[in-house]
Amino acid sequence: MKKIVIVGGGAGGLELATKLGNKLGRKQKAHITLVDKNSTHLWKPLLHEVAAGSLDDGIDAVSYRAHATNHSFNFKLGAMRNLDRVNKTISIDPLFDEEGCQILPESHLEYDILVLALGSVSNDFNTKGVGEHCIFLDSPQQAKKFHHRMLNKYLQLGVKETNSVNVSIIGAGATGVELSAELYNSLKQVSSYGFSHIKSADLRVSLIEAGDSILPALPKRISASAHRELLKLGVDVRTNTMVTEANEEGLLTKSGELIKADLIVWAAGIKAPDYLKDLAGLETNRINQLIVKPTLQTTLDNEIYAIGDCASCALPNGGFVPPRAQSAHQMASLVGKNILATLKDKPLSDYKYTDYGSLVSLSNYSTVGSLMGSLMQGSMMIEGRLAKVVYVSLYRMHQVALHGYIRTGLMTIVEKINRVLRPRLKLH
Ligand SMILES: Cc1cc2nc3c(=O)[nH]c(=O)nc-3n(C[C@H](O)[C@H](O)[C@H](O)COP(=O)(O)OP(=O)(O)OC[C@H]3O[C@@H](n4cnc5c(N)ncnc54)[C@H](O)[C@@H]3O)c2cc1C
Incomplete structure (x- = not known):
């Protein structure tokens, strides 16, 4: 029986594992394993709501193990580290508990077909101090960290000379814009839960963008409309502002201004995980994405597919498929179809991105x-x-x-x- 391994159970990987489990695993036509470094899945576009506290990830998260049982695939908890293309195995890091004690040693998993659906992480473009002083919204853990710090800041309001909570968000793409608005919504809720002394003027959100408009990937009319809404809420929208450093006090801009901040979120661009850069000689681009053919197979290995944010797929117009949930969803469908075709010795189809x-x-x-x-x-x-x-x-x-x-x-x-x-x- 063919062994199909999918690494990364996010927007693309979990949909693919579910589809293949239902179609092949249930009838024992293939052995499907999903590997993820977390034990639960939360759809990434919800992370700004977790950060603001308006969504409880404990309720919305899907348990991989339970889902795998319901859809006839196996789940393996752990982070993939290396790939051996000659022996067709991946290695999975040892597993540690919260106290740092090792629970499981390093392990290996064999595959006949491998799908890499590892997503992306925030790209800090090597900006000084960002790693130490900024929070990224790459995972539910990081989103919760921001939420806890935000609640602590609200507790301090009016005490210890804290008169306002200053949040700076770098990057006015969808994540930064959505988080800015969500923070004002959560502030309204906070004041109705025993924090009646907190007023909307106590929250100061600065949304900082290096380009000349917010939501640069969207048409001007939409970005202008979102800009007006944010101003109405009280967000300090700063376009044409390049951040050069993050430190304990806040952010330094290229013009030498210090923007004071209690909490800083970095949401200014993505890259695929760094270890993909040297993964078994597979071809990658400058942001570590695996370069794929129109069939979504990696350029140097037909047995390895890449989908979602970690894949670089060229479009006929010279651009690339954008890193979005809808792309990951469409890529998962195509790879599902192509794997079924491979098992039946039929020709593979090419991916056609549809922008909705x-x-x-x-x-x-x-x-x-x-x-x-x-x-x-x-x-x-x-x-x-x-x-x-x-x-x-x-x-x-x-x-x-x-x-x-x-x-x-x-x-x-x-x-x-x-x-x-x-x-x-x-x-x-
Ligand atoms: C706050 C926010 C809002 C967004 N809003 C939108 C939106 O409105 N619309 C939209 O289309 N897109 C949105 N996006 C982008 C969208 O979330 C991504 O494009 C999409 O999730 C990519 O899917 P994926 O399957 O490639 O990766 P992900 O969904 O990120 O999944 C990757 C998975 O890989 C796992 N993983 C990573 N490394 C390893 C490893 N070494 N070993 C094992 N497992 C690993 C992770 O745990 C994760 O489960 C948003 C993103 C964010 C952060």
């Missing part, structure tokens, strides 16, 4: 974005309630790919019930 547009949620205040696709000529701007519905439906599509329609429907009902039963904000 981009939406940016400004928490409960607004949603802005553009829709694209075969129904529309070019792109159509949408805003408000309709945009919110489409934005939420992106997550629902991911849930449907994992759990099917009936379970997703039930989960939606449970979410609504929880809104009544549980606090609106994670308070610890």
